[in-house]
Amino acid sequence: MSPIPVTLIAGYLGAGKTTVVNHLLSDTHGMRICVLVNDFGEIALDADLIENRSGDTLALSNGCMCCTIGDDFYDAIDRILRLDPRPEHLVIETSGVADPFKVGQIALAEPDLTLQGVVVVVDAVNFGASLADAFLGETLRNQIATAGLVLVTKSDIAPQGALKQLRATLAELAPEALRLVADYGRVPAEMLLEPLALRLRRDAPHAGHGGHHHDHGAEYRGWVYRGDGVADPAALDALLKAAIPGLYRLKGLMPLSDGGWCSFHRAGAQSDRRPATPPKGQGRAVAVGLADRFDPAQLQSAWDAILRNA
Structure with a gap:
């Protein structure tokens, strides 16, 4: 049996992860996707899309489903691997303070899963202030350093100067990552589910390149x-x-x-x-x-x- 492809969606609290997941679950992509979240009660799904509820699982009419992580991440993964039929893709929405590096290592270690990539959601309005915060800054840097794709949300309401500075900051922190403007959390499912470059390394956690770097990423x-x-x-x-x-x-x-x-x-x-x-x-x-x-x-x-x- 082929391993299930896995995509991680990370980002700090309020960045817009849940909005992105909501659009993905409501999308007509034709795939049987399972989304594993901390609490699907926060996802405002259309009631007509929910086929039934069973404990900590929502079955959706489009073939997708949404499960909560609960107290045991490993138990949640095990439950998903026992599903019949198996999902065609697993999306894991991490908590706002989670380190995608650590969650990604779990996915890499499970033979029935294959890690496709890490998507990090960035709030164009608040990211700059959060990055400068002594407590939050290190968490955000670690998240961004792991990203294969950075989704920039709220660009439509961000001051022009803040958006320009954000682009420069992302080019410095994650020069190899693709960047996609995702206003209102609308992202083509293909961009989330297709393979991304994996950056689960901590030898250079903040994308440093010995005093220089080249921005090979692009904003889409x-x-x-x-x-x-x-x-x-x-x-x-x-x-x-x-x-x-x-x-x-x-x-x-x-x-x-x-x-x-x-x-x-x-x-x-x-x-x-x-x-x-x-x-x-x-x-x-x-x-x-x-x-x-x-x-x-x-x-x-x-x-x-x-x-x-x-």
Whole structure:
């Protein structure tokens, strides 16, 4: 039996971890995901999505589930490994003061799990003050140093100066990590669940590089479509080849106006479209692009132009 992929979601109290998890659980990604949290009572799931409750487990109508860690993390992992059917992906939301390094070591040591990466959520409004705090600063530095992906939340309400300083700080603390602007906690599921570079090392806990470093990370912005629209094949093909500034990836599963469904994928200048089995839910598309050049509104306008009403 193949190991279950694991993604850790970390970040200090109030950073927006629970909002990110809520969107992931409510998403129509088509995967059987289990999310392990400290207390799912904090996750404001739509009541229509909850199929049933059983003790410390919520079963959701989209095939996902949410379990609480309770007093014993190892016991919670054991319960998940005994589920039938097994989850296709496990997401662990750590506590606000947890060190992802230590939780990640547990996942690496379990043969039935395979660690995909660590996502750290950063609050653009309060991170600077928290980092300067003598008590909190070390915790935040340890969290950021472990990240393969940093999600920046509340950028829409952060002062311009604070956001600029945050970008510089993240480039210094985690120069290799990808960075994604995630206003309102909306993140394409693919960005959370795909493999990330693992940084579970403590030989250089604060991303130091002997007096110098290079910022190889990049800041991204996401776009998501879910709906009953039907795509015109020729128009979709044209969009997959169109020059869209800053676009990093575009992928999805959509019905076509000439019948049937297709899956499509664009990465850089390469694109592909092929027939696909219809899913249970609506059509879906996600895109990720460089934050300083990619305009989600521009892509939305181009996307609307290829759709016909179902």
